Amino acid sequence: AQSVTQPDIHITVSEGASLELRCNYSYGATPYLFWYVQSPGQGLQLLLKYFSGDTLVQGIKGFEAEFKRSQSSFNLRKPSVHWSDAAEYFCAVQGPGNQFYFGTGTSLTVIP
Amino acid sequence: DTGVSQDPRHKITKRGQNVTFRCDPISEHNRLYWYRQTLGQGPEFLTYFQNEAQLEKSRLLSDRFSAERPKGSFSTLEIQRTEQGDSAMYLCASSFPGEPQHFGDGTRLSIL
Numbered sequence: 001a002q003s004v005t006q007p008d009i010h011i012t013v014s015e016g017a018s019l020e021l022r023c024n025y026s027y028g029a030t031p032y033l034f035w036y037v038q039s040p041g042q043g044l045q046l047l048l049k050y051f052s053g054d055t056l057v058q059g060i061k062g063f064e065a066e067f068k069r070s071q072s073s074f075n076l077r078k079p080s081v082h083w084s085d086a087a088e089y090f091c092a093v094q095g096p097g098n099q100f101y102f103g104t105g106t107s108l109t110v111i112p
Numbered sequence: 113d114t115g116v117s118q119d120p121r122h123k124i125t126k127r128g129q130n131v132t133f134r135c136d137p138i139s140e141h142n143r144l145y146w147y148r149q150t151l152g153q154g155p156e157f158l159t160y161f162q163n164e165a166q167l168e169k170s171r172l173l174s175d176r177f178s179a180e181r182p183k184g185s186f187s188t189l190e191i192q193r194t195e196q197g198d199s200a201m202y203l204c205a206s207s208f209p210g211e212p213q214h215f216g217d218g219t220r221l222s223i224l
Contacts, residue, residue: 004154034212043116043203043215044155090154099145099168100213102154 002027002095006103013081014111021076021106023091032094033074035065038105039087047089050074061085086110114138116216118204124222125194132190133219137206144187145213146179147203148172155203161187162209191221199223 005024013019025031032051036044048059055067065076074091088107092100117136125131137144142163147155158177159169163184173179176195181187191198201220205213 036215041217041220043118043217044205046212046214049212092154095157098143098207098209099157099160099170100147100155101157104152104154 002093002101004091004093004101004103006089006091006106008106009104010107010109012109012111015083016080019076019078019081019085019108021089021091021108023074023076023103024072025074025091025093026072027093027095029096031074033065033067034092034094034100035059035063035074035076036090036092036102037061037087038090044090047076081108081110083110083112116204116206116214118202118216118219120219121217122220122222124224126224127194127196129194130190130192131194131221132188133202133204133221135187135189135204135206135216137186137204138214139185141206141208141214142184143207143209143213144181145205145207146187146189147205149201149203149218150199158189194221194223196223 003026034049035047038044047063050067088105090105091103119134145160146158149155161181176192179189201218203218205215207213
């Protein structure tokens with residue numbers, strides 16, 4: 001069965017510091033993987049996606065993620081965090097019926 | 113492209129009442145998805161349509177829930193005889209096949 005684990009419920013970083021959010025997935029075939037961001041009371045905005053090819057994918061807002069098949073991971077990174085990055089981040093894997101399976105999310109707090 | 117639109121943004125109702133939510137997808141997107149998100153959790157898949165056909169339903173979609181997409185454009189999600197446990201954010205998303213899903217801002221349902 002497909003599933004996504006985000007081990008960190010909450011992360012706090014200082015503005016300007018680097019960020020890495022962890023995501024592990026379980027999926028029998030080659031996964032389609034996504035990172036979304038959600039601000040309070042809002043829907044989800046796509047940050048980046050991995051379908052195939054280069055395992056390092058670039059997204060919007062300076063985010064990138066690396067697919068590591070051997071570790072079943074798809075961690076999200078940003079070299080320098082901005083206060084506006086404070087939000088909830090969700091990793092998702094696309095199932096065979098095209099529905100998404102989301103992790104429980106990581107809440108990011110940015111300290112000035 | 114005006115994005116995915118959901119109405120209402122917030123619905124407050126008494127237990128036992130019926131409620132209906134509407135989703136207008138991005139025009140020309142033939143796939144439409146419904147998800148439910150409770151506090152502190154990631155979105156959980158409920159059902160999806162390709163054009164007017166409902167192709168998959170989650171076990172979460174009890175017989176009190178029904179979704180329609182009669183003309184392959186907008187969709188409605190109805191919950192009959194609402195229960196406390198139905199309180200959640202209901203998210204709609206749309207996409208082309210094989211493409212990432214675009215989410216609306218959701219309808220927050222509060223059951224008194």
